[in-house]
Amino acid sequence: MKSIIMGAIRLILFSSLLIGCTAVTAFAQSARLQLGTLDRLSLVADQTVDVTVDQNVLKLARIFISKSKKPDEQKVAELISEIEGIYVKHFKFEKPGQYSMADVEAIRAQLQSPGWSRMANVRSKRNGQNLDVYTMINGNKVGGLAVLATEDTELTVVNIVGPIDLEKLSDLEGSFGIPGLEIVRNRDKSQKE
């Protein structure tokens, strides 16, 4: 009798350990970044863009885009077919130094976890521009993407969860009648001058 009880207890402990390990592994392998630490920056930022496209929003958007016959939207429908979520946080500050590197490091630390690898890094001393592109590779596919772009007066984090075709994603800029961010930025500069 005692051996049966001991055996049951061992089985329960082993199962709990297995479930816990699976959960930890799954969490660790998730391409979702915790961006909540950046929320306080919206209080000091001049402009804030916070876009959260979770699975519910994606589901609804897929229905609408799939009905469209526009070629651009067909591309988008194809691109987001396997995506699980897109999260964007963009802050524009009035003057440099309004956000600390600790804010950026909190995000960068998450990208040091297993699964993530830095695909590209561009630094420019002229305006303190720093661009990092991280990808999470699951098998042969890109299972997630993170773009961390910092400037003296700007901070942008883009996090895409789920398989995504980077080439198709790059092709989207300038589509849908919206100019690329660079064009907008150049126009702002020319207006200031």
Add this chain to the structure above:
Amino acid sequence: MRDDYLWDGSGEPDPETERLERTLQKLRHQPKPLQLPAVPARRQPFYGLAAAAAVVLLVLAAGTWVALLRRSHDTASERLLTARRTPGTLSSIYGAADSFALTIDEVTAKREANTLPEQLTRESRPRRVVEERQTVVAAARKRAPLRRRDERLMREGEMAKEQLMLALHYASSKLNLVQRKIQANKASGPAS
């Protein structure tokens, strides 16, 4: 003094009584034949003319009623068929149903605004059109919550699409910016 004179006229009359008799004599009953006032001669009524006018009025009323019946029936049937044949989504069908109901209302209002009296117009309104209108209006009312839900879903869908586009736009722009920077670095050479 005997009072027989007052009872049967015999005997000696009292002088006072005689005086009263003389005074009231002109007012005593004088029997004469009844003379009625002369009645003017009555004119012959125009029975024929009244009958002709009544017939003309009846014919006019019947003609108007038939014309109204035919016209409204044609219009309603045509519009109902158009609404039924219109292809498209649920919302467009509801829209067609609403426009149909409104069109009937407009037609009815126009007819009531015409010279015909209201009672006549109501009686002459074709029953079939009224029934069709009631059916369509009832269906539209029944489907109103569904239509509202569709509209809400449409709004939410549009918002979801906009959010997605904005997010993809940022992602795409930043990726392209990295690509451009890398290409620019390559073009300028390692020394720069």
